[in-house]
Amino acid sequence: MISRITLQTQRSTATSSVLAVIGACLAGAILLLLTGHNPWTAYRLIVERGLLDWDGLSESLKKMAPLLIITAGLLTCLRAGIWNIGIDGQVVIGAIACGVVAGELVGDLPRALLLITGAVVGGLAGSLWALGPAVLTARFGLNEIITTIMMNYLAFNLVSWLVKGPVKAPDIVTAQTKQIPVQDRLPDLPYTDIHIGLIVGVIAIIVVWLLFRETVPGTMLDVLGRNRRAAKHAGLPVTRLIIGAFLVSGGAAGLAGAIDVLGVFGLFKASYQPGYGFVAFALAYLARLRSIAVIPFAAFLSVLVIGGDAMSRRADVPSDFVPVLEGLMLLFFALAVWFEGRRSAA
Amino acid sequence: MTVVALSDIAKSFGEVQALHGVSLTLQRGEVHALLGENGAGKSTLLGILSGLVQPDAGTIALDGAPVRFETPADALGAGIGTVYQHFTLVPPMTVIENLRLGLSRSGWMGSRELAKRLATIGIDLPFAARVEEIPVGQRQLVEIAKALLRRPRVLLLDEPTSVLAGPEIAHLLELIRSIADHGTTIVLVTHKLDEALAIADRVTVLRRGRISGEINLRAATERRPSLTNRLIAMMFGGREPVAESVPHYAAPVDEARVVARLREVSARDNRGAPALRDLSLELCAGEVLGIAGVEGNGQQELAEILSGERHIDHGLLEINGRPLTNAGARVLIDAGVGVTTDERIAVGCVPGTSLAINLVLKRIASPPFAEGIRLHKFEIRQFAQNLITRFDIRPGNPDQPILELSGGNIQRALLARELAFRPDLLVCNQPTAGLDLLTAEQMLARIHEAAGEGAAVMLISSDLDELLRHSDRIAVLYRGEIAGILTRAEFDPDRIARLMVTGTEQEPAA
């Protein structure tokens, strides 16, 4: 099993991440030009709608919530050198579990209790979905990249079947779970349209930050990621750490899915496939695996996604442009880290 | 006729100057021995000739014309073949595939052609066996065959007999002589005087990166003993390399208290091949048990089963009477077993973390370093500062990234973190490798202190002199078994060397 992170150079700075973003935007602009679009219009629309428009900004901030939660959980794995690519599957499993349970309990429970139950169920479901690959990797040394990717596709199919059949809300044609009425959903932050999921996200980041700074398990995970052999030699409980990291990451992903259900949609529907996984990876790398740095980059990416959505409608640019930018950002980021490595070696 | 001429070659690795202005010539068809102690610079010089290493200064001339070898390919292209000390073989491939790979730059050689060529050279090898399955001595022959098949003008051999046994050594020396007689120039890097005297035409002695003397054996008129003395003087600067009779330290050995007992322990190496075979050993409180052996005979695996990193397939491991077979690293550490690894950086250090973290890593979850989940950073730092002072780890900053420390200081740190917790069993795997003499002596002094306080010490070292000077007993590992144990009274470098290389004390058949 391969488990080495080579990202955290001795003096990692924000410069490389910022350069990566700029590089990607430039490359993206070239792509737009080559395909007959106006990059200036495109980027302008993104910023206008994602950032400068009140509604758009609210949407962006709402979008940040699941990204923050997921990335916080993902950091737990990545810093330990564990490649949990199964985020997307864990998100939808968490979302559907929450949608089903909360949908059933609407009316039976007061709002606060309903929300907490839904969130917990979502998180647990996500953790459970990560348990299989966790054990296979920790005890049997199987490559977790492949197992988690397979679990994603299993999840999509399983969920698709469930929402079209067994857990479908009765009396409705579309494949979705029972709806949670608006008044029972996540409350908004005062004076805004933004549900409190954003606060949950920030709390998640802070928790993970504390985990790595002040706790034993956090330090152990960090050591595990930096040098597995040294961790074994020093008697660290490697198996437990791996499984623990997976459970935390899966739980965070499931929680994010639950938050989307409880705060945004009020239900789970068959078309829910937000594709947070790859975005979270990009975020984690751009933030150099540092928790606090995730916040500004998550904000940036959210603006990009929301703005990009609007831009694609108005400027006739395909919405896939944003994933292209994300992939380009990762590529440029890799180059920037390499460049940084050369300068410090010189 | 001078084939190769080296002028003023200098090379340093970081802070260590390996070669200072070395000049030397190689004649056609001669066997030229490069003699010297460990660390004298022989391997570096060889690396430069073979294109593996680039000199910082100086020139190489081939047939009078200056050349530069940027890569091993350049040297090969110039007709210089090398047989390295660390094998350049692909373990899961067969012998024939490895030979073919060695020749692949010039084409694909069929099995029959290969067999014919090997027969001409005079080496016999099992073509279809996988390299990882054949014994180390045969692997050495594969390496040599690989080099010879290219019909090089110059053949560089780095300690070729180090893994060979009795008759194999004589056979190889004959082979070398005959190749030279056919016109190939041979450079024989070795620390074994007898071999140099046996077949070399000229001997150049290296000491601490400089040439300390040369002898033209063909022209010499002296008798062998006198030549031997001259060479010894050049190699060691007059110091007696043989074990001193009385060690500086003599800790009392409590034979009643058996701290560690291994009974018929078997374990496999990373490739799944048997590494330890029914090995039995006991260590008593206060003793220093030296483990001697040619690299690759199970030392690594022995250290790893004691640190809990490797699984014991059969047999029993007891620490202070408690059966702890396969109990895991955590349990072993808590039971008082301290192990310093030979891979200082790959296993001993966590890159990107501070010296302090590394010092407490083995007990980071326990008080006073942590309580429950919470890390007590202040106590960690204090403890680290304490160790830094006690063990003179430099520079003295606990927050400094560990990889910024020099090799010697990292070793100090690794030893410190074990000794700080007064282990009952201390296993040191190559603790003085690559260290300057002063630091090495300091390490050994600390180790003896630990023995003095009642610890059982296992000292694994490839430096036989070191073992002879510092051990109470020496156990020789051969192919995963204890070939013999000698007490201090029985110490004899020849006996031990024979055990290391052949596994028995019998004289080889003439």
Add this chain to the structure above:
Amino acid sequence: MTINGVSVVDFAAVLLATGLLRAVPLVVAGIGEAVAERAGLLNLGIEGMMLSGCFFGFWAAYETDSLLIGMLAAVGAGLVLALLFGWLAITLKIDQILIGLAITIAGSGLTGYLFRDQFGGRNVAVDVNTSKIHVPWLKEIPVIGPALFEQQPLFYVSWALVPIVAWVLFRTRFGLQVRGAGEAPVAVDAAGVSVERVRYAAIAIGGALAGFAGGFLCVADVGIFTTNMTVGQGFIALALAMVGNWSPWRIAVGAIVFGLLRSMGDGLQILGVNVRPEFLAMLPYLGVILAMVLLAGRTRLPAALATPYRRGAR
């Protein structure tokens, strides 16, 4: 003998024929990945390369109505991405997992973007010659006949790649160098052969074959392009390479099993057996995990996998 009015023999024939067809992208991409990994390169970009092969092959075939040009474009797309991977991983020595993921994400986004941009997301079909050849006599053999002797020429070309790659790996000096580069690059270096060049060649093969696989999937098999149409088949191919111990023959067996699993879905529908399509879709992925678990003890990664070569590093 019939079930629900369908002859069992016919059913088996269709199952086998489609199964072998579905297996092609898996086996071609799989053996390409095997070559790359044997040389020490872990190519997670395989999914992106395959998808690019899908799209660019589709686009070229659509514009020219030519299967050959489509396939050439597909191979070219995979090759370009492979060389990018090579440059980043071999020359710049950047972390291979990061590069692979980036290429897959970028590839997925790029193909989706270009598809929507150029085709407006319509379901257009290519119009290429995918007519099958019919081997007389042999095609009459029940069950096996249609499956093995009534397929399009490209099908045979694809399967022929298996013995070709096997031969290259085990009977040529290049193959020796590839295997050496992944296990003990120092041996290759000591032989005077450039480890970097061998690895570049290996990843080029990996990418080209992944592109080929994608091209086949889209142009020769399905005929239309949809975004992310590879749905993880690149990763399945990667898993097959690992589980098959990087041996082309074993990978072929694995690919056939998975191809059959996938064609079972359609087959059972024909039989009128009422199984939810999602369950059948899940089978290949479960199969990969199961295969990994069963073969856990016996696969040994190439020792230098995902490790850049640095001369003299100890």
